[in-house]
Amino acid sequence: MSHPQTLTWRPLGPPDLPAIEALHRRAIGAAGPDVVKPEGPDFFPGILGGRGKAVGAFEGDHLIAYGILQHVLPDADDPRPLLGLPDSVLRVKLAGASVEPEARGRGLQRALIEERVALARATFKDTPILIYATSAPANVASWSNLMAANFTVRAVKLYYGGYPRYVMVHESVTQDLDGSEVILDPADLDGQRHFLAQGWRGSKMVRDQGGVRIAYTAPRPALRAAAAAERP
Numbered sequence: 001m002s003h004p005q006t007l008t009w010r011p012l013g014p015p016d017l018p019a020i021e022a023l024h025r026r027a028i029g030a031a032g033p034d035v036v037k038p039e040g041p042d043f044f045p046g047i048l049g050g051r052g053k054a055v056g057a058f059e060g061d062h063l064i065a066y067g068i069l070q071h072v073l074p075d076a077d078d079p080r081p082l083l084g085l086p087d088s089v090l091r092v093k094l095a096g097a098s099v100e101p102e103a104r105g106r107g108l109q110r111a112l113i114e115e116r117v118a119l120a121r122a123t124f125k126d127t128p129i130l131i132y133a134t135s136a137p138a139n140v141a142s143w144s145n146l147m148a149a150n151f152t153v154r155a156v157k158l159y160y161g162g163y164p165r166y167v168m169v170h171e172s173v174t175q176d177l178d179g180s181e182v183i184l185d186p187a188d189l190d191g192q193r194h195f196l197a198q199g200w201r202g203s204k205m206v207r208d209q210g211g212v213r214i215a216y217t218a219p220r221p222a223l224r225a226a227a228a229a230e231r232p
């Protein structure tokens, strides 16, 4: 992948903990938990202690962006049943990223997403894996960057104490779509759930006079089932 220049990228380890925690706090700023989850004191030490991996970008010796990949996950955070996947598939989650406010808009989050997808594939190359992420409907930058990297919305669930989150799954193969599309407002959770329950996927950000919205697309099997159900 091509990284923005003048930066040094490297895996992060336990000595980087204070810089990660400080950047996490700066990146969240005034955003509430409806947009970004503030991590508890055990989260980053747990990741660096073996529950996952972290990668960072440095300008000089200053950490300006990091991304977390987590493969030891709580039982409650398991999208496999809703996707019909067996327990033998390992869950690997893109579990948070932060970019220094002054460094935003330079493609660093996109680079972090691509980096972690590649890292997950390389680390677990002999294991079937599900790469996923959660993203707040209100966090447009987050979900639109995930969509640009081939993640699609597969569910809207309540996470982190009752806040809505998209469950977004990395699609490694091109979807079998028939071109049917509906454009939905991210704030319309019931409307999105209605289509998601029929197998539609949120796959593209649409920006027009209606604001920022999401194109949901129908996979062929869902359409066939719907057509069959409508027949007398």
Ligand SMILES: CC(C)(COP(=O)(O)OP(=O)(O)OC[C@H]1O[C@@H](n2cnc3c(N)ncnc32)[C@H](O)[C@@H]1OP(=O)(O)O)[C@@H](O)C(=O)NCCC(=O)NCCS
Pocket (backbone or CB within 6 Å): 027, 028, 035, 036, 037, 095, 096, 097, 098, 099, 100, 103, 104, 105, 106, 107, 108, 109, 110, 111, 139, 140, 141, 142, 144, 145
């Ligand atoms: C979300 C975050 C990581 C984005 O970082 P970033 O490096 O600025 O993002 P990138 O430069 O890779 O992506 C920029 C893209 O997002 C879009 N974008 C950024 N902010 C946006 C916003 N508020 N609304 C709509 N689009 C936005 C840009 O238009 C750009 O897309 P384009 O290249 O097609 O124009 C950063 O804002 C951040 O650290 N936020 C706080 C923590 C957070 O929300 N983390 C993610 C969830 S854990």
